[in-house]
Amino acid sequence: MTIPAAQLSATADIDVRGLWAGYDGVRVLNDVAFSIERGETVAIMGRNGAGKSTLAASLFGLEPELGGHIAIKGNDVRGWPTHRISRLGIALVPQGRGVFADLTIDQNLEMASLWSRRLRSRAWTKERVYDEFPRLTERRNFQSGSLSGGERQLLAIARALLTQADIIVLDEPSEGLSPRAIDEVIIGTVGRLRGDGYTLLIAEQNITLALALAKRALVLDHGSIVYDGPSASLVSNEALQREHLGLSG
Numbered sequence: 001m002t003i004p005a006a007q008l009s010a011t012a013d014i015d016v017r018g019l020w021a022g023y024d025g026v027r028v029l030n031d032v033a034f035s036i037e038r039g040e041t042v043a044i045m046g047r048n049g050a051g052k053s054t055l056a057a058s059l060f061g062l063e064p065e066l067g068g069h070i071a072i073k074g075n076d077v078r079g080w081p082t083h084r085i086s087r088l089g090i091a092l093v094p095q096g097r098g099v100f101a102d103l104t105i106d107q108n109l110e111m112a113s114l115w116s117r118r119l120r121s122r123a124w125t126k127e128r129v130y131d132e133f134p135r136l137t138e139r140r141n142f143q144s145g146s147l148s149g150g151e152r153q154l155l156a157i158a159r160a161l162l163t164q165a166d167i168i169v170l171d172e173p174s175e176g177l178s179p180r181a182i183d184e185v186i187i188g189t190v191g192r193l194r195g196d197g198y199t200l201l202i203a204e205q206n207i208t209l210a211l212a213l214a215k216r217a218l219v220l221d222h223g224s225i226v227y228d229g230p231s232a233s234l235v236s237n238e239a240l241q242r243e244h245l246g247l248s249g
Helices: 053-059 082-086 107-113 127-130 134-138 148-164 181-195 209-214 231-236 239-245
Strands: 012-024 026-036 041-045 063-074 090-093 167-171 199-203 216-221 222-231
Touching: 012 053, 026 053, 026 222, 041 053, 041 127, 041 209, 053 199, 053 209, 053 216, 082 216, 090 148, 107 127, 107 148, 127 134, 127 199, 134 148, 167 216, 181 199, 181 209, 199 209, 209 231, 216 231, 216 239, 222 231, 231 239
Parallel strands: 041 199, 041 216, 090 167, 167 199
Antiparallel strands: 012 026, 012 063, 216 222
């Protein structure tokens, strides 16, 4: 099922209807539909292979086979190149951190700032990043490949902010991180962005973390959304957890 573009929400930051995506003729997502309002934090959960990363990438036009309707801030972005979509104010923090390992922290931040320098008003500058993330200041001349997982994730988030995005999509942000890094970088930094009114979509395998960060959850199973509702209700629904998230009772 696809929805006419005229029926897409004009008020939601992200509005998806009838989305499908795949590779080599194999469907990964099937008829996915949801919307996210300004300032909302939403977690996408599901087993490995459920389609979480594919859904995150689809919002940026990164999937080779893609159909349905995707609107960002009321703009139907079907067929748009990724750089044009990103200039609407949406950024992806990809799975695996997504930083240039051979460049220093400072060089990574410099590259992320290139396009936004032409803007008259910027919420984030490299100086603000260093002010608010002192750990990056301490390592500013270190090659990014030498950083810890938590430091690389913090750098990846900082790069997204320097694009001046106010919609941040995080794909498996806790993957490979220590409990301390999860607490400091993910819960601390993402919690701060949530408090500042950013719109956040978090694709996360760590169920406990996802539900702690988001009041609303989407559950994907075999490429379809099988739950869209309050995180608190999902916590209490052990049958759904067992069936679609593989959690034992």
